[in-house]
Amino acid sequence: MEESIIKLNNISKQFKISKREAGMKNAIKSFFKREYKTINALDNISFDIKPGEIVGYIGPNGAGKSTTIKIMCGILVPTSGECIIDGFIPWKDRKKYVKNIGVVFGQRSGLWWDVPPIDSFELLKDIYNIPQKEYEQKLKELTESLDLEEIKNIPTRQLSLGQRMRCEIAAALLHNPKILFLDEPTIGLDAVSKLSLRKCIKTINEKTNLTIILTTHDMQDIEALTNRIILIGKGKILYDGSLEKIKSKYKDKMKINVKFKYTDKKIKIKEAKILEQTEESASLVLKHKDENMADILNELTSQVDIVDINIEDMSTDDVIAKLYKELKI
Amino acid sequence: MKVYFKTILMLIKMQLEYRKAFIVSVIGSFLITFLLTISVYFLFEEFEQIGNWTFYEVAFLFGMVFLNFSISEMFLRGLDHFENIIKNGEFDRILIRPQNALMQSTCTEFDLSKIGRILQCLIVIGISLTNLNIEWNLYKVFVFVLMNIGCFIIFLGIFILKASFCFWTIQGLEFMNILSEGGKKVAQYPIDIYAKWFRIFFTFIVPFGLVNYYPVLYLFGKADNWYFGILPLFTILFLIPCILVWKIGVKHYESTGS
Numbered sequence: 001m002e003e004s005i006i007k008l009n010n011i012s013k014q015f016k017i018s019k020r021e022a023g024m025k026n027a028i029k030s031f032f033k034r035e036y037k038t039i040n041a042l043d044n045i046s047f048d049i050k051p052g053e054i055v056g057y058i059g060p061n062g063a064g065k066s067t068t069i070k071i072m073c074g075i076l077v078p079t080s081g082e083c084i085i086d087g088f089i090p091w092k093d094r095k096k097y098v099k100n101i102g103v104v105f106g107q108r109s110g111l112w113w114d115v116p117p118i119d120s121f122e123l124l125k126d127i128y129n130i131p132q133k134e135y136e137q138k139l140k141e142l143t144e145s146l147d148l149e150e151i152k153n154i155p156t157r158q159l160s161l162g163q164r165m166r167c168e169i170a171a172a173l174l175h176n177p178k179i180l181f182l183d184e185p186t187i188g189l190d191a192v193s194k195l196s197l198r199k200c201i202k203t204i205n206e207k208t209n210l211t212i213i214l215t216t217h218d219m220q221d222i223e224a225l226t227n228r229i230i231l232i233g234k235g236k237i238l239y240d241g242s243l244e245k246i247k248s249k250y251k252d253k254m255k256i257n258v259k260f261k262y263t264d265k266k267i268k269i270k271e272a273k274i275l276e277q278t279e280e281s282a283s284l285v286l287k288h289k290d291e292n293m294a295d296i297l298n299e300l301t302s303q304v305d306i307v308d309i310n311i312e313d314m315s316t317d318d319v320i321a322k323l324y325k326e327l328k329i
Numbered sequence: 330m331k332v333y334f335k336t337i338l339m340l341i342k343m344q345l346e347y348r349k350a351f352i353v354s355v356i357g358s359f360l361i362t363f364l365l366t367i368s369v370y371f372l373f374e375e376f377e378q379i380g381n382w383t384f385y386e387v388a389f390l391f392g393m394v395f396l397n398f399s400i401s402e403m404f405l406r407g408l409d410h411f412e413n414i415i416k417n418g419e420f421d422r423i424l425i426r427p428q429n430a431l432m433q434s435t436c437t438e439f440d441l442s443k444i445g446r447i448l449q450c451l452i453v454i455g456i457s458l459t460n461l462n463i464e465w466n467l468y469k470v471f472v473f474v475l476m477n478i479g480c481f482i483i484f485l486g487i488f489i490l491k492a493s494f495c496f497w498t499i500q501g502l503e504f505m506n507i508l509s510e511g512g513k514k515v516a517q518y519p520i521d522i523y524a525k526w527f528r529i530f531f532t533f534i535v536p537f538g539l540v541n542y543y544p545v546l547y548l549f550g551k552a553d554n555w556y557f558g559i560l561p562l563f564t565i566l567f568l569i570p571c572i573l574v575w576k577i578g579v580k581h582y583e584s585t586g587s
Contacts, residue, residue: 015585075424077583091583095427103425108418114343123339126332127426155346 005178005211006049006072011081013042013067013235041067042078043235051178052209054201056222056243059232060324065215068232069181072213073103086178099128102172106184109164110171111156117167118152121174128175135174142170145207146200162193166200173204182214186221198224219316231323238327247319248289255312256296257283260304269299280307332428333436337404340439351442359445362395366453369517380522385460386549390541391517392453397477398513399446401484407437411492420582431575434492463548472544472558479540479561480516486564486571487512487535493571496578508535516541536567 016036042064049055059065070076071083074090074097083090088097104110111120125135143149146166151159159167165185172180182201186194202225205212214225222229222243229246231239239246256272259281267274271291272284286296293311300306314322344351369391373384402409414420414437423433463469491505516537520528532538539560546552 070421073421073425075421075583094424095429098425099427101425103422105418105422108422110422112339112343114346115339119339119342123332123335126335127428129427 003051004048005051005086006047006213007082007084008048008068008072009046009082011042011045011068011071011078011083012040013064013071013076014038014079015041040235042071044081045232045235045237046081047230047237047240049211049213051211052205053228054205054212054214054226056226056229057213057215057232058217058219058222058229058320059238063232064235065232066183069103069183069213069215073101073181074098099175100177101179101181102175102177103181104165104168104172104183104185106165106182106187109156110168111164113157114155116153116155117148117159117171120156120167120171121152124171124174130175134176138174138176139170142173145203146170147196160193162189162197165189165193165197169197169200169204173210177210179211179213182212182216184216185214186216186218194218194220201225219320223316233324233327239323243316246323247314247316250289250314250319250322253285253314254293255283255285256300257281257310257312258300258304258306259308260306263304265303267300267303269296269303271299272296333432336436337439340436341441344439344441354442355445357445358399358442359449362399362446362449365395366391366449379518381551382519382522385457386545387518388453389457389461390519390545392450392457393477394480394513394516394537394541396447396450396454397480397484398509399443399450400481401488403440403443403447405435405485405488406440407435408488408492410438412495415495415582424583430579431489431572461549464550468555468558469548472548475559475561476540476544476548479564480537482561482564482568483512483535483537483540484509486568489568489571489575493575493578496582512537519545536564539563 016038018034018036045064045068057065057068067076071078072085072090074094077091085097086100088100090097111117112123121139124130125132130138143152146169148166148170151163151167156164156167169180169182169185185201186197189197198221201212204210205225212225214221216222227242227244229239229241229243230237255275262279264279267277267282267284269284271287273287275283275285284296286293297309300309366388369388370384372379373387377384379387407414411434414423414434419437420430420434423430423437426433487505487508491509494505512531512535515523515527515531520531520538520542523531528538532542543552543557543560547554547557
């Protein structure tokens with residue numbers, strides 16, 4: 001078995017926040033005597049990630065995603081637990097450790113605003129102390145895979161969000177890190193930019209065996225890029241595994257709508273429940289999530305003369321929303 | 330250091346992108362300083378002398394302190410506006426880069442327009458010196474350079490301290506301006522014109538006295554103690570605790586992520 005590159009073991013993080021009720025009186029009171037409340041932002045988080053994996057780290061707002069990322073980047077020190085990434089403890093020996101990681105914050109730019117990206121890249125070369133030759137080679141490679149040729153000489157402020165995001169990713173990868181943290185990289189992008197960005201990320205991952213941790217609210221990002229998700233809610237890990245498995249959990253919620261030539265025969269299928277039937281149409285659901293869809297379709301064809309059939313699959317968004325609701329997060 | 334200067338160069342490049350705004354702010358900064366200089370002149374129109382100090386002597390002090398204050402504002406703008414770096418999360422980015430955090434924070438901003446002020450201060454210093462009849466020798470030149478370095482170090486310390494407090498308060502603290510703005514005002518005049526406790530504060534706590542008063546006494550031939558000239562070196566003792574407070578601040582940030 002391959003060694004994991006990222007290992008989190010029972011990481012917890014507590015924050016002290018000042019508690020205050022509404023109103024001027026309380027505002028003044030809390031100015032003089034502040035009461036603090038401890039909240040558990042992270043509660044015994046553990047997971048392993050292997051080199052070259054892409055992992056989607058998802059959860060509703062305030063679940064603790066950013067806190068985890070910040071701990072893994074060495075920005076925050078956890079209250080307890082251990083975290084070893086590529087042989088380093090992130091918050092110790094920060095300067096050496098951060099050479100191994102690249103970080104893209106979707107909502108904040110890592111580029112200098114008023115100069116073309118290429119100038120930012122040059123400066124990053126010095127900040128990360130990248131040898132000239134390596135730099136040139138990496139830049140060429142990234143220019144190709146992220147399609148930067150046309151845009152790297154335009155001042156950053158004039159780039160579209162999609163173009164800028166491609167430059168941000170290049171900026172985060174120039175020093176050839178082993179791990180890339182992408183914090184909501186597709187936020188605010190239009191459909192075309194999203195698609196091309198996903199393609200770029202996928203290509204880079206396949207080419208360089210880069211380990212990628214991705215936080216996003218866009219389930220299509222996850223579907224396009226990875227099959228492993230780690231779901232976090234209220235500071236706890238609620239699920240770690242494939243997206244498919246979660247989806248199949250809700251397979252019995254799939255609705256089959258079928259239209260057929262006139263018949264007054266009642267449809268009878270052992271594995272499915274008929275929700276409603278008219279003389280020319282019917283809709284049914286699986287009785288059990290383990291039932292085989294093909295069997296049911298076969299059965300249907302043998303009983304009626306099908307004109308049209310469609311299966312209402314639950315979208316990933318629906319699945320995740322349902323999951324959040326079920327887990328009460 | 331290489332990274333520092335390259336970043337500064339980039340920031341200069343960025344400011345030159347906005348040519349008109351740049352020219353206007355240079356002129357602005359020149360004019361504001363000009364008014365201040367004139368005000369010192371009018372003060373002496375009224376009083377002729379302050380304590381034992383003549384107009385050109387005070388003008389020299391004024392120029393020197395203002396020069397270093399302007400240089401600090403130019404180079405340390407990032408620390409001056411440090412609350413923004415904390416608020417917009419820019420400090421997270423600083424922490425994920427393999428360079429010193431204080432250095433990186435310092436070069437998030439660079440205010441080239443202060444060049445207008447710096448020029449004027451140099452002119453004021455120049456005029457004062459030509460009217461002052463100082464018997465120059467190599468040591469006195471050395472003292473003059475040292476005074477300026479010391480003065481910059483004090484402002485550096487104050488700016489670092491001011492930035493460090495943002496780790497706890499998020500907001501920049503107005504009272505820190507007492508040290509930077511107030512210190513600047515106080516140090517423009519020789520400290521022997523002030524009350525005793527005031528003098529003690531600005532000699533031993535925020536040691537402006539070490540960079541203007543004592544070395545200047547020697548420079549102007551008002552005192553013969555040669556060691557007055559090297560007192561600016563002791564400003565390092567002020568800088569060290571400031572950097573320490575900064576370090577504690579960074580540690581605090583890492584555990585709260587505020």
